[in-house]
Amino acid sequence: MSDNFFRFHDLFAQLGLPNSRDAIAAFLNQHRPLPNDVLLADADFWDESQAQFIREKKLEDSPEWTQLIDQLSEALRENSGNRNMFGTCRVLALSGSLRHSSFNTALARSAQAMAPQGMNIEVATLHGIPLYDADLEASEGIPAAVLKLKAQILDADALLMVTPEYNNGVPGVFKNGIDWLSRADMKAVFAKRPTGMIGASMGGFGTLSSQAAWLPTLKMLGVTLYSGNSVLVSRAQNAFDAQGELMDDSSRKNLSAYLNGFNEFVQLIKIAKLKSR
Numbered sequence: 527m528s529d530n531f532f533r534f535h536d537l538f539a540q541l542g543l544p545n546s547r548d549a550i551a552a553f554l555n556q557h558r559p560l561p562n563d564v565l566l567a568d569a570d571f572w573d574e575s576q577a578q579f580i581r582e583k584k585l586e587d588s589p590e591w592t593q594l595i596d597q598l599s600e601a602l603r604e605n606s607g608n609r610n611m612f613g614t615c616r617v618l619a620l621s622g623s624l625r626h627s628s629f630n631t632a633l634a635r636s637a638q639a640m641a642p643q644g645m646n647i648e649v650a651t652l653h654g655i656p657l658y659d660a661d662l663e664a665s666e667g668i669p670a671a672v673l674k675l676k677a678q679i680l681d682a683d684a685l686l687m688v689t690p691e692y693n694n695g696v697p698g699v700f701k702n703g704i705d706w707l708s709r710a711d712m713k714a715v716f717a718k719r720p721t722g723m724i725g726a727s728m729g730g731f732g733t734l735s736s737q738a739a740w741l742p743t744l745k746m747l748g749v750t751l752y753s754g755n756s757v758l759v760s761r762a763q764n765a766f767d768a769q770g771e772l773m774d775d776s777s778r779k780n781l782s783a784y785l786n787g788f789n790e791f792v793q794l795i796k797i798a799k800l801k802s803r
C-alpha cells in the first residue's frame with residue numbers, strides 16, 4: 527500500500543483529506559469498490575467542493591492532477607488488483623486490551639488500514655463483557671456484549687486475535703472474553719474458524735510468550751490457526767506515534783506480509799469449503 531501513499535499524498539491534501547499512509551489506505555478500503563458505471567467525481571463520498579475539484583481538473587485535462595485522479599479512480603474499482611477469486615475476505619480483528627490508548631487496539635486499526643485489496647477488517651474490543659461467573663450465566667444467560675461479539679465473529683470469514691502479553695502469558699481480560707464466547711457456542715464461534723494472532727507489547731520479545739501461551743486454548747477451541755509468519759511488535763512505546771499509527775518500518779513490513787499471507791489462507795479455506803459442498 528505504500529505506493530498508494532506516495533501517489534496520493536498530494537491529491538489527498540488538495541482534497542482536504544487526511545493523507546497519512548494509514549489514512550489513505552483506510553479511505554481506499556472504506557470506499558472500495560466504486561461501481562464501474564459511477565464516475566469518480568459522482569461518488570457519494572465527496573463533498574461538493576471535492577467533487578467540483580475533480581470535475582474541473584478532468585475537464586481542464588490538467589497535467590498535474592488528471593493522472594492522479596485517474597489512478598485514484600482505478601484504485602477504487604472492484605477489480606483493481608483484487609486477487610481474491612471468491613469475493614471480499616471479511617475479518618474481525620479483536621483487541622485483547624481495554625485500555626483507551628492500547629497498542630493492541632492501535633495494531634488492530636493499523637491492520638484495518640493496511641488490509642490488502644480484497645480483505646476488509648473490522649475492529650472489535652471486549653468492552654462491556656463481565657467477569658465469567660457460572661452463577662451469572664445460570665441466572666441471566668450469556669451477556670449482551672458477548673452475544674454481540676459472537677454475532678460479529680459469525681458474520682466474518684475469519685478472526686484475527688490481537689493479543690497483549692501479561693507476565694509472559696495470556697492477559698486475563700482477553701481469556702475471559704474468549705471463555706465467555708466458548709460458553710455462547712464454542713462450535714459455531716470457533717470450530718474450524720480461520721484464525722490469526724498478532725500482538726504488541728512493551729517488552730523486547732513482543733508477545734512471543736503470550737502468543738505461545740494461547741496455543742493450548744486455541745487447540746481446545748478447534749480453530750484453524752494461520753501460522754505462516756508472525757507479528758510480534760516489541761517495544762510498542764517506540765513503534766507507534768501519538769495518534770496510534772504504526773510508524774516502525776519493519777513492523778509495518780511484517781504486518782503487511784502477515785496480512786497478505788492471512789488473506790491467501792482464508793481464501794484457500796473458503797475455496798475448500800465451496801468445493802466440499
Ligand SMILES: Cc1cc2nc3c(=O)[nH]c(=O)nc-3n(C[C@H](O)[C@H](O)[C@H](O)COP(=O)(O)O)c2cc1C
Binds near residue numbers: 729
Ligand atoms: C500485569 C502486566 C503484566 C505485563 N507483563 C508483560 C510481559 O510479560 N511482557 C511484556 O512485553 N510486557 C508486559 N506488560 C506491559 C505491556 O506490554 C503493556 O502494558 C502494553 O501496553 C499492554 O498492551 P496494550 O497497550 O494493548 O494495553 C505487562 C503489563 C501489565 C499491566
